[in-house]
Amino acid sequence: MANTQAICTSFKAELMGGFHNFSDANPARSAATRDTVMAALYLASATIDATTTAYSATGEVSGTNYTAGGTAVTMAVNPATSGTTAFWTPSASISWTSVTLSTSFDAVLLYNSTNADRAIAVYTFGAQTVTAGNFSLTMPANDASNALLRIA
């Protein structure tokens, strides 16, 4: 079992079905509010990858000051395009403070908690543990070449 970085395959089809809203200017939605995107951490022994379709507590980390389901992602910018690429990045780092996660973890799943916890993407990093400390994920620049989520 292993976690693999990927944009979830189901997410690609769901985009075409209008299941996800990252924008506060979507005329198809009755309210000008973005969906809530959550970030959940997973153990190195878990299996989340392109085939993941929704958030699951199976394989998720647990420990002091970590809330099951993860934490909300800051979404203050709308998706944009440049050339033939559409892109979007969370507008702040994703972080957990004063947590103790004693079992090795190496992946984060972004998912849409507004819409049935539908999976968006998996990002992996080196396996590690955290002891009474902080864990943060700093985002790349939000542009067509570097954004966290890009569709080319």
Added chain:
Amino acid sequence: MPDEASTPLIWTIRGNLPVADLLYETHWVDDGAQLRLIETYRDGHEIVRQSVHVYIKPPAPAQS
């Protein structure tokens, strides 16, 4: 000599400890897809606090 009220403390798995009594180390790991900074506080051989900060490098886009 500073009194107890002014002694800098840091939160650890053993509660608040004087930071001056701990060994602070940093370790950088660049494994291509991300860059990690690992901060460790040790009391002797025991890790009493460890924080990890990950910079996610630009991942590959979904290609049309």
